[in-house]
Amino acid sequence: MKTNPGWNAAAQQAAGFYRQAGDAMASAIAPGTTPILAAAADTAVKELRLFSVVISTNDATVGNAGTLGNATANTVGTLCDRLAP
Numbered sequence: 001m002k003t004n005p006g007w008n009a010a011a012q013q014a015a016g017f018y019r020q021a022g023d024a025m026a027s028a029i030a031p032g033t034t035p036i037l038a039a040a041a042d043t044a045v046k047e048l049r050l051f052s053v054v055i056s057t058n059d060a061t062v063g064n065a066g067t068l069g070n071a072t073a074n075t076v077g078t079l080c081d082r083l084a085p
Helices: 005-027 035-057 062-083
Strands: none
Touching: 005 035, 035 062
């Protein structure tokens, strides 16, 4: 990918989107959120930011980061359904 300018540009753009998503989620964690939901959301924020780094550096662990991201997103979604006011 690093030798293909088109792929590299697309990867950098995608990395930026994941970073933005993490920043947006971090700013949306409401004060007073239940501790378990806040912890899960914080984990999701960290995962999105990690995924951004993994993509932008063309790290070989990208598949593992994607799997972690899917699991984290599912956990946050489930907790939101159960705990959000």
